[in-house]
Amino acid sequence: MRYAALAAAAGLVIAADAFVLIGVTRNRSAVVDQIELTERELQLRLGGDENSGVSVRIGFMDLGNDDPLSFTGVSNAQEAGWFNAAKLADVGFDVRAPLTDPSAEIKYRRTLPRDAFVVLEYGGAAWEAWITRREAEIAKLSTEAKLPHPYDPRLSTRLFSIDAGGDPVTLRRRYPDQAKYLIVKAVVRLVHQRRWDPKTSREIKPGYLRGYIQEIIPSEIHVPAPDAAGLKSLKPRAVGAPRYTVTLRYGSRYEPWVSAMRPM
């Protein structure tokens, strides 16, 4: 009897670990996504002296209706981008309350984040539109300053969020090209956006609803020992050029792993 409790505690540890490892095996037994990305999209994270682990962090742009890198810092967008009220409803948010209702803003502000799936497009139309706009802005700034601009937008991530939904299979049917579209788990938020008229400097009512990707899950991907050693031994990044490519695989539970790493 004395050992029963001890055996139960030890059994719990072993059972929990077995459950985790069986889950990992099942996830990795079926590859649902495979994509090759560079250091632009997967930034290296070294732990420092107290942490010898190595991971890479997925960098993506969530433009939505707002451009977080806009040089002006202010968005005057008058409507949601792709992550609009219809997409929010797809994800599971209740968007039935009309925005003209005075209590709607309070209701929407109370809305909590939900789990969802997000489509990340690699080097596609969203990136091309963004790079064209950004290069035009840089060219204008350089002309005004009569100096070359130090920022090269082509060295930034080429992963752009373009769609979201509650069912990854439906999303994959919509975006079948695995080399270009990555489907990932994410935490998304509903934002009740106020509209601002820059001409009159007044708020335009009613506002609108838009979605916001709070976090990709997992946003950091662990790099196992042999590849980690390769990443640690890389020379410092020269003028922003990517130093490695990583082949990322996603399994049946949409949990990723690094399947290969190659210096560039």
Next chain:
Amino acid sequence: MQQISSRQDAQRQVERVHDFRKCLSELEKEKILTLSAEDRRRVDDYLDHTLDQLSKRFDVDVTESQRQISLGMRVISALGGLALCIAVFLFFYRIWGLVTTPVQVSILVAVPLGMLAATEFAARRERTLYFASLLAVVALASFVLNLTVLGTIFNITASHRAFVVWGAFALILAYHYGLRIQLTAGLLSLLAFFSASVMTWQGCNWLTLGERPENFLPLGSILFAIPAVRSVPEFDPVYRSIGALAVFIPVLILGMQGELSYLPFATGTVERVYQFVAFVIAPVAIWFGITRRHREVLNLGAAFFAIFLISRFVAWWWDWMPKYVFFFVVGAIALGLLVSFRKLRARAGASA
């Protein structure tokens, strides 16, 4: 001597022996009771024998200096446990990048199992359980590290289900060795699991477990009531304390931030509802603590009432009252409460 089965009961028996000795000396000093030398010697022998037996069987503190040292040992045990937990975490993070995945997994599985064995070994060698308690804390921390790092290594989506596994592990250790720290950790894990589950049932991410404080009220009430249904004397105060806190803290928060509530009312209405609830449950908790002699409920109820009152006074009066008037009013109310408590205390003494 009455049947004594636990160390806590034995310690209480020691206190009773000391109280009896003090009372006997007083009676003899006041010449109310005079024992013959023979009777006195027999009483002393009996009491000494009782203390000796208790000390041998349960390793209890029979002198004041022993009690002081034990208190110090408890503090050292808690601090030592904390330091060892941090050491285990830091050590693993220091080396995990240098070893392969199978070695990482082996270390993660072996450490909590090794710590369990060490806890059992210590518990067998030392009845006071200072070392066992310390090692049990490290065993639990190792298990937390185990699942957390396995999740990191294999990029697994974090799940609230880990709380139920950690909670069960902590409760097994708590009941097996009679450890209150483990019980506290276990109950807090179960509270977190329950709240996170409610959030996931609504389609929300489990990390929002703290965003709806009302989730904690049902389980908090159940934990508070458990000792009334199935009493384990050394654990009852922990159940009541965690249960009371799981009710008091949400009520306090909702009285200030009504937008966090499920209630379909305007924020101001929700806040007023919970302020009313706070005004009712705080005195009820104090009354319950006094009448049932549950010191932890009395103290938590009084602390909750004080914090709640101060938060309300600040909300109501801080902006429009001159500051000296504000503090004068708070001081006057404190005096009023002291008078009330004094009367309550006198009444409790008269009815005892």
